[in-house]
Amino acid sequence: MGRSVRLIEICHARSGDKGNAADIALFANDDAAWELIRRRVTAERVAEYFRPVAAGPVERWEVPNVQALKFVVHGALGGGAPRSLRSDNLGKTFAAALLRMEIEAEE
Amino acid sequence: MRTVRIGAGQGFYGDSLLPVLDVARYGNVKYISFDTLAELTLAILEKGRRKDPSGGFTRDVIPMMRNLLPICRERGIKLITNAGGINPQGAARAVAGVARELGLKLKIACVTGDNILDRLDELAAQGVTFKDEEGAQTLADVRDRVYFASAYLGAGVIADALDRGADVVITGRTTDTAQFLGPLLHEFRWARDDWDKLAQGVVLGHLMECSGQVSGGNLQIGWEAVPNLERIGFPVAEVSEDGSFILTKPENTGGAVTLRSVKEQFLYEIHDPTNYITPDVICDLTTTKLEEVGPNQVRVSGTRGKPAPSTLKALLGFADGWMGEGYISFSWPKAYSKAKRAAEIILTRLEMQGVRPEETRVEYIGINSLWGALAPEPADEDQINEVRLRIAIRTRDKKACEVLAREFPPLLLSGPPTASAVAGTPAPRELLGLWSALIPRELVEPQVQITIEEV
Numbered sequence: 001m002g003r004s005v006r007l008i009e010i011c012h013a014r015s016g017d018k019g020n021a022a023d024i025a026l027f028a029n030d031d032a033a034w035e036l037i038r039r040r041v042t043a044e045r046v047a048e049y050f051r052p053v054a055a056g057p058v059e060r061w062e063v064p065n066v067q068a069l070k071f072v073v074h075g076a077l078g079g080g081a082p083r084s085l086r087s088d089n090l091g092k093t094f095a096a097a098l099l100r101m102e103i104e105a106e107e
Numbered sequence: 108m109r110t111v112r113i114g115a116g117q118g119f120y121g122d123s124l125l126p127v128l129d130v131a132r133y134g135n136v137k138y139i140s141f142d143t144l145a146e147l148t149l150a151i152l153e154k155g156r157r158k159d160p161s162g163g164f165t166r167d168v169i170p171m172m173r174n175l176l177p178i179c180r181e182r183g184i185k186l187i188t189n190a191g192g193i194n195p196q197g198a199a200r201a202v203a204g205v206a207r208e209l210g211l212k213l214k215i216a217c218v219t220g221d222n223i224l225d226r227l228d229e230l231a232a233q234g235v236t237f238k239d240e241e242g243a244q245t246l247a248d249v250r251d252r253v254y255f256a257s258a259y260l261g262a263g264v265i266a267d268a269l270d271r272g273a274d275v276v277i278t279g280r281t282t283d284t285a286q287f288l289g290p291l292l293h294e295f296r297w298a299r300d301d302w303d304k305l306a307q308g309v310v311l312g313h314l315m316e317c318s319g320q321v322s323g324g325n326l327q328i329g330w331e332a333v334p335n336l337e338r339i340g341f342p343v344a345e346v347s348e349d350g351s352f353i354l355t356k357p358e359n360t361g362g363a364v365t366l367r368s369v370k371e372q373f374l375y376e377i378h379d380p381t382n383y384i385t386p387d388v389i390c391d392l393t394t395t396k397l398e399e400v401g402p403n404q405v406r407v408s409g410t411r412g413k414p415a416p417s418t419l420k421a422l423l424g425f426a427d428g429w430m431g432e433g434y435i436s437f438s439w440p441k442a443y444s445k446a447k448r449a450a451e452i453i454l455t456r457l458e459m460q461g462v463r464p465e466e467t468r469v470e471y472i473g474i475n476s477l478w479g480a481l482a483p484e485p486a487d488e489d490q491i492n493e494v495r496l497r498i499a500i501r502t503r504d505k506k507a508c509e510v511l512a513r514e515f516p517p518l519l520l521s522g523p524p525t526a527s528a529v530a531g532t533p534a535p536r537e538l539l540g541l542w543s544a545l546i547p548r549e550l551v552e553p554q555v556q557i558t559i560e561e562v
Binding site for chain 2: 012063066070072074085086
């Protein structure tokens with residue numbers, strides 16, 4: 001088991017809503033972080049992390065020109081902003097939640 | 108190469124009215140564009156229109172225009188806004204009223220045809236299925252509960268209105284990015300199938316549509332170092348005829364335009380970055396080049412576009428039950444335990460009165476109200492000074508929500524100790540389900556009209 005790192009130490013992020021999905025972009029701070037999150041932060045991993053609050057599925061795209069991963073977490077917002085009972089009905093805090101996730105830093 | 112400067116005025120209904128004044132005075136811009144509509148906003152506007160039929164547009168367009176029109180008339184700045192919401196004629200009338208009050212001469216263009224609420228059956232008869240893009244809903248399931256239905260129009264109609272000499276363009280549901288692409292189409296006469304230039308214009312619109320969110324607002328990491336958010340500068344772009352542009356903000360304003368702030372907005376709420384779909388062009392955001400070229404200057408170029416889709420997206424909202432909620436606070440010692448006990452009491456009392464919500468949400472503000480089950484439980488309750496309990500329920504019946512609100516105040520006398528700050532009993536709120544469907548363009552666009560009024 002290698003050393004683990006919290007994403008907030010190597011990334012920044014922003015999130016919002018679209019219908020009933022949370023839409024999150026995760027940006028690597030440098031080349032090393034980019035290589036690491038590309039390998040470690042998979043759609044499966046993110047789906048598992050958000051499962052307590054979102055039914056899923058999770059879609060993932062790589063955006064190499066800005067060294068970012070894009071995630072769309074479906075079933076996350078209680079039916080969408082104007083139907084949601086959530087205090088965070090717009091998914092604004094999903095980025096911060098993802099930044100708290102830990103990944104393995106090395107093999 | 109020819110260039111034009113364009114500024115952002117507002118990122119949503121309710122955004123600050125102050126930063127736009129700096130854009131108008133110091134931004135050296137020819138156009139200011141306002142994106143006032145989020146998915147949630149049409150729902151809010153429709154609720155308003157039901158209470159007052161003259162409403163249905165974003166009301167803050169009135170104080171906004173009162174502040175801005177004198178400066179903009181003097182400098183020849185043109186204003187573009189989708190403040191019309193579900194009643195563009197109402198918004199245009201209101202703006203005309205402000206112009207008369209100020210004694211200003213003005214050409215106001217009003218764009219209609221996006222609102223398809225009265226055409227749903229006609230469209231269905233023409234073969235539109237209104238298949239829900241996300242869920243399994245059909246129109247028949249919710250037909251009698253549909254609250255609003257608007258198709259997203261593109262930038263072409265805004266450019267047409269400017270071509271006809273409008274000083275102010277007011278639309279309903281034109282897209283966020285169209286507010287910005289429209290003036291560029293008008294200014295540079297780009298061919299409407301010059302996909303790469305259009306894609307650059309859409310990226311510009313996307314970067315600017317959320318106002319301060321690209322110039323230092325909501326910056327996740329490093330927010331402490333962003334200077335003078337009190338006087339944040341809303342974005343201004345200097346756009347070249349080839350579509351490349353430099354994103355900046357007015358001199359002597361706060362905030363910061365950096366590679367980081369621009370990147371965060373670049374991918375905000377766009378879903379698939381290889382296919383960012385708008386009515387004007389489909390953009391591949393993996394082709395865009397972002398470079399910091401100076402203090403508060405980020406150059407954006409290179410976005411590749413693909414042909415516009417043959418369909419328009421429509422957003423429909425339908426009544427979907429009621430939300431009731433209540434709040435109560437508890438202090439140290441054992442604030443969290445007290446709040447949990449209070450929640451048990453309230454939920455049991457609902458049962459005792461036969462209230463069975465479709466969904467119940469219990470949140471502890473200060474602990475987990477934003478993250479829910481993702482928030483770690485606090486290790487040491489003794490460190491918690493206070494907790495605020497929030498319970499929200501969804502029911503079909505409005506009365507059941509009133510029962511919930513009614514159960515909070517009694518805990519001041521008959522619940523766990525230190526209960527306080529009940530803050531009345533919030534009125535039940537009607538919930539709206541949203542759903543989006545695709546409609547062939549040719550069934551909507553022929554109905555789009557521009558009306559010009561000269562004040």
